[in-house]
Structure formats: structure tokens, C-alpha cells
Amino acid sequence: AIELLDLVGISNPRGRVDQYPFELSGGMRQRVLIASALACEPxxxxxxxxxxxxDVTIQAQILDLIADLQQQLGISVVLITHDLGVVAGVCDRVLVMYSGRIVEEANIYxxxxxPQHPYAQGLLRSTPHFEVDVERLELIPGSPPDMKIEVAGCSFAPRCSEVSDRCRSERPTLQMLGSGQVACWNPLKVMQ
Known part of the structure; x- marks a missing residue:
């Protein structure tokens, strides 16, 4: 345990190993979780x-730690996040999910x-960019679906600007498109 705490950058790992979570900062608790995950050499x-x-500084440290561990230990990393800034900074490939399903998979660039899927495009358009001055961010219209109700077609159809009758009746499957895949009956209309 002490070696793992040292590996993830916990200062004074011998002294920290017997501490309770409430005695550690948020960043230190995250490092302990990562150390625990590495205990079985995954x-x-x-x-x-x-x-x-x-906070932003600790976020950067944790992301750097994960990247360093990936290189040092030769492991693969699946990063689950809603933060598109984090995705842009650390990911090679991205899976965009909506309503529990993959709607697009592509390299980050x-x-x-x-973006090929209307939801992926909407996400990117509703994200602030420091290099572009805008008064208001675009919103994705409507509300997310009730996950308790099974939808026959595409779960994004009620919110989609590119919706067709087929979208409402038949769930799209992932299809190869360019360097990735998209689950959309009208992806070419989305390309801009």
C-alpha cells in the first residue's frame, strides 16, 4: 500500500497510510482511489x-498523473467524463453517449x-470556447428522455433538428463513417 501511495504522488506515504479519508484533501483522496485501482495490476x-x-490546478495534476501512469505501467485508460475540456486535452479517441447508447465514435480531431451526430454537434456548440466571444451559448432544445421508457427509434429524435420518420421508428446502429462510427440515419446532413 505504501509503494502504491508513493507511486501516485502521495507525500509521506508511510504517515498517510493510516489516515482516514476526511483527513485527506480531495486531490489526495482521488490519488488514493487511483492507487487502490492499481493494486491488482490491471x-x-x-x-x-x-x-x-x-479545482482546476488539482484537475490538471490528476490528469497528468493518469497519463504518466498509463505510460509508466503500459496500461490502457478509459476516461468517463462530461467535461469536454478534459476530453480535448487528454483523449485520443472519443465515444459520445446519449441515453446510455454510443451515438458517435471518432478520433478527437x-x-x-x-461531429457527425446531431447530439455531438449540439454538445460542442453549447460548450464555451475562450477564443470565441459569444453572448449566449447554443442550447440543445428539449429535455433528456425518461430512461424508464423504452424508445422505438433514436432516443435523440425528439430533440433533433435532422429528425425524420425513420428516426422515430427505427433505432440507428453504429455505421462506419470517415475515421469513426455514427449511429444516425441522417449524419451527412450534420457535416459542416
């Missing part, structure tokens, strides 16, 4: 919202340059 580290509730 080939894959799944980091689910690893930067939530951390293609996704940000030309």
Missing part, C-alpha cells in the same frame, strides 16, 4: 469522472472539427 484503468469537484 491492464485497463477506468477513470469515472476523476476530476469532478476538484475529427469529432471536434466535424
Amino acid at each position: 491492464a485497463l484503468l477506468i477513470a469515472d469522472e476523476p476530476t469532478t469537484a476538484l 475529427d469529432l471536434y472539427a466535424k
Whole structure:
């Protein structure tokens, strides 16, 4: 345990190993969680919202730690996050999910340059960019679906600007498009 705490950058790991979580900062608790995940020497580290509730400086440290561990230990990392800034900074490939389903998969550059799914495009348009001065961010119209209700077609159809009758009746499957995949009956209309 002490070696793992040292590996993830906990200062004075011998002194910290017997401390309770409330005695540690948020960043230190996140490091302890990462150390716990590495205890069984996994080939894959799944980091689910690893930067939530951390300040920007600590977020950067945790993301750097995960990247360093990935290189040092030769592991793969699946990063689950809603923070598109984090995605842009650390990911190679991205899976965009809506209502529990993958709607687009692409390399990071293609996704940000030309999203193929209307939801992915809406996400990117509703994200603030420091290099562009806007008065208001675009919103994705409507509300997310009730996950208790099974939808026959595409779950994004009620909110989609590109919706067709087929979207409402038949769930799209992932299809190869460019360097990635998209689950949309009208992806070419979205390219801009």
C-alpha cells in the first residue's frame, strides 16, 4: 500500500497510510482511489469522472498523473467524463453517449472539427470556447428522455433538428463513417 501511495504522488506515504479519508484533501483522496485501482495490476484503468469537484490546478495534476501512469505501467485508460475540456486535452479517441447508447465514435480531431451526430454537434456548440466571444451559448432544445421508457427509434429524435420518420421508428446502429462510427440515419446532413 505504501509503494502504491508513493507511486501516485502521495507525500509521506508511510504517515498517510493510516489516515482516514476526511483527513485527506480531495486531490489526495482521488490519488488514493487511483492507487487502490492499481493494486491488482490491471491492464485497463477506468477513470469515472476523476476530476469532478476538484479545482482546476488539482484537475490538471490528476490528469497528468493518469497519463504518466498509463505510460509508466503500459496500461490502457478509459476516461468517463462530461467535461469536454478534459476530453480535448487528454483523449485520443472519443465515444459520445446519449441515453446510455454510443451515438458517435471518432478520433478527437475529427469529432471536434466535424461531429457527425446531431447530439455531438449540439454538445460542442453549447460548450464555451475562450477564443470565441459569444453572448449566449447554443442550447440543445428539449429535455433528456425518461430512461424508464423504452424508445422505438433514436432516443435523440425528439430533440433533433435532422429528425425524420425513420428516426422515430427505427433505432440507428453504429455505421462506419470517415475515421469513426455514427449511429444516425441522417449524419451527412450534420457535416459542416
